[in-house]
Amino acid sequence: MIRRHTRTPIMHRVVEHGGVLYFGGIVADDRSKDMAGQTQDILEKVGQLLQENGSDRTRLLAATIYVTDMSQKDAMNAAWTAWFGADDLPTRATVGVNELGPGALLEIVVTAAAGRS
Helix, strand or coil, X not given: CEEEEEECCCCEEEEEECCEEEECCECCCCCCCCHHHHHHXXXXXXXXXXXXXXXXXXXXXXXXXXXXXXHHHHHHHHHHHHHCCHHHCCEEEEEECXXXXXXXCEEEEEEEECCCC
């Protein structure tokens, strides 16, 4: 069964199928923040969405991160690793992109196992 959660005008924020949660791209609410700040903002949103859908950060499986300025990747990595426990890091790819919308420095897409560990 496919279950869709948190409808937006253009998509569902989360789609669940076969015990896996698929999240649409998430950007920071406060786009005036620097790379580390936007990363923290997004990860807080991810944490909230995971909780709302019966999961948590220890169950993240994979992430794709789209970044507009790869020279700021170290700041993003610092915020990323601070949010996770060392044993809970998911697989990850970071992709440089030209544009994500006004003020957006990065967008994160994640996949997680449903349920709590």
